[in-house]
Amino acid sequence: MRVLVTDPITDVGLDVLRDAGHEVETGYELEGDDLLEAVSDANAMIVRSGTEVTEEVLTAAEDLVIVGRAGIGVDNIDIEAATDQGVIVANAPEGNVRAAAEHTVAMTFATARSIPEAHIRLKNGEWAKSDYLGTELNGKTMGVVGLGRVGQEVAKKLDALGMEVAAYDPYISEERAERIGAELVGLEESLERADFLTVHTPLTPETEGLIGEEELDTLGDGYLINCARGGVVDEEALATKVGDGTLAGAALDVFAEEPLSPDSSLLEYDEVIVTPHLGASTEAAQENVATSTADQVNAALAGEPVANALNAPSIDESAFPRLEPYIEIAETAGKVAAQLLDGRIENIEVVYEGEIADESIEFVTASALKGIFEPLKWQVNAVNAPQIADERGVDVTESKTRQSEDFQSLLSVTVSDDNGNEISVDGTLFADNDPRIVRVDGYRVDAIPHGNMVVTRNADEPGVIGFIGRVMGEYDVNIAGMFNARETIGGTALTVYNVDSPMPDEAKEDLEADERIIEINDITLNGQ
Template identity: 80%
Template sequence: MNVLVTDPIADAGLDVLREAGYEVETGYELEGDDLLEAISDAHGLIVRSGTEVTAEVFEAAEELVIVGRAGIGVDNIDIDAATDEGVIVANAPEGNVRAAAEHTVAMAFAVARSIPQAHARLKSGEWAKSDYLGAELNGKTLGVVGLGRVGQEVAKKLDSLGMDIVAYDPYISEERAERIGAELVEFDACLERADFLTIHTPLTPETEGLIGEAEMELLEGSYVINVGRGGIIDEDALAAAAEEGIVAGAALDVFTEEPLPEGSPLLAHDEIVVTPHLGASTEAAQENVATSTAEQVVAALEGEPVANALNAPSIDESAFPRLEPYINIAETAGKVAAQLLDGRIERVEVTYEGDIADEDVDFVTASALKGVFEPLEWQVNAVNAPQIAEDRGVDVTESKTRQAEDFQSLVSVAVGNGDHEISVDGTLFAGDDPRIVRIDGYRVDAIPHGKMVVTRNTDEPGVIGLIGTVMGEHGVNIAGMFNAREAIGGEALTVYNVDTEIPDAAREQLESDERIIEVRYITLNGQ
């Protein structure tokens, strides 16, 4: 397998890929048709902000498993297109958190004390001591828009320096905000109360131009800092507010257009401090994001959950050993249930019983959906399976209960339509031995492997013998058999592990016997 890297990353990240046995191709100038050609056989792609990963790129990348963004922002990646194509998109949100937070703090001090302006004048021979009367941060109010990882780190650092913290973030709880010393308030209140405002939201259609002319009026006398994403602040409105003295100053590291054009109004005002997108530009941060991104690419290519996947469920590294066996069980149960159901799938219910109910099972549920849709879709995985369910109008529910009658942990996948429903339950025996233990309520002890035949028949002498005889006549070898029944003389269900597919003629011969209700062939490997 090979990984294409189209933006420069630290050598440590490339080393992770090579040490894992992957071929690494770098192409830092690729664009247009050259990019489409290079990506056509790539299994992994690593980018920063310089490469536009569009729907066209995903369509050309038939082998692509994952796109890793060596950094936080992913507005250069079409995540919807990635999801449609079943490609994981992952970023490295932790690697440059400290660097971005420290640069934010540095920018706050720089603009408050006019450090760059005083430095420039002193270097040019002026001793302009009396021209700069700075503002102290101690005792002032910091407004934080976006209390994510970087926002929280900034809040902690400036709280420890004596600032009062107010924050606007509709996606964080009051309890979490309080733990880091911040008071959650509404957006306008955050701007009105802030002596210093720092912005740490992603760039989305909702946040583009979030801080405009009207917001500048709310920020009268304040300092505005943005080390997050360009485009969130209306730069013309900010320049006008600085010109008119509405805001005391601003410090920006990111811009709507980068590099910042020579004619930008931001460059005309001493009160606006600018740096060329240095937030993550520390040696430690670059190495951290490179290795983190590379490790996630390796995980994806080896079929393991990806820690920071943005369009697929992820699993905490410490929980993965406990959940890994149930990922396969859920997928297998989904495959069996889907192939047993006669008709269109309209609903899927995944139920967790026992110890597993205490875990974060989003990835396990996605794997169950993968199993359900794999017999129907040629390209389905845990990334696009939830989207396939939504597109098909399939109702998906998940439930948990700590109660488990017979097993320490049990995963049940039920598929149904308006007519009927089939459920398949799976668990682990002896710690790591996967078993199918119920099919449609019948207690079995089936080993899920390769090819299987499931029969329903009346519980009468000679029926199992007939099934074995007919299979033998058609060259189908039975490797294992697991039988269950409702009651003596009632209906029975039997699971056979077989070495080859059962021919249609054999099925028809068996179903012509009035004692046999149905015969279903199931494959777990797509053949």
């Protein structure tokens, strides 16, 4: 597989990719048509903040499986377009958390004690001791906007320094905030109470300009620190408020436009401390994000779940060995159900029974949707399957129960149309994680979910199975296994055949010409 790396990452990350057998190409100056050409045959792409992964780039990359962001922020990646194309977008949120949090605390101290200004003046020969009266952090209130991974780490460090933490985050619970030493409040209250305000939100349409002139007035004579994403704070308003004395000072590591222009009004005031996006610039952080991103690219290219996928269900690394067999079962059950239903799929239900109900099964459900939609010739994978269901108006429900009558764990996929017709296919694991289809439309079977299958409904009469076998033999279709079930003696029987090759249309026509054959379906599954 070919991996295109368009922003620099450490060699240790590149080595992880090469050790997995991938061809790694670096192109740190690529842009425009050159970027489109380079990505056209790439299977994976790794970027930092320098490369804009636009809809045009994603459209040009027909073979792209994943875009890995070596860092946290993904505002340079069009995630909606990636999802439309079935491309995974994954970041490395843990790798630089500690580095970013430490830089935030360092910037807080720097602005509270005027460290850069005093340093410069002393280097210039001035002993300006009496010009700087610092502010202690102990006993002060830090307003934290955004309690994500970095925000939480900052809150914990500042709480340990004796600060009160008043945090705003509409997506976190009060209990979680309390566990890290923060009090959860509204944005306005956080601003009103804060002596210092630190911002830790991603840049989205909702957060762009979140801290503007009105919010800075509410902050009053406090200090603002932003080591998250440029654009969340209105930089012109910030410079004005520092310049007219409304704010005591500010410290910024990120900017709306980077590099920061030499003409920026932020550079006019000594009370505004600036650093050139150094939050993740430690040796440990760079190695962590590089290896984390490379590991996720390797997983995606191997067809495994990606731990930090932003637009696809993910599975914890420790849970993957337990769930991996069910991923294939779910996809297979979906394929079989979709091909057996003679009608437009309107509803999908995925039910988990027994021990599997204790697991996080979002990726398994997405795999079931992938299996259902593939026979319909839709361009689908586990990334865009939930979105495709939503766009096509297919109602998807998911349920769990710890009770299972016959099996330790059971997965059931049911598809139905608007006329009330429905088909259910159930799967489970036997000993040694041996996957099996154990029910089809209520008929108990024992079928191996692999390769080619033929599913027949026929009259439960002597000679029918022999007739089917004879026709298959005439067309050189070898039967590897057969599993027969019936409703009642003399009623309708359902048989699942594992065969070594697809059944020719002529064979199906010969079978269907016999009045004892009610229905016959030729199904191709995973592994072929």
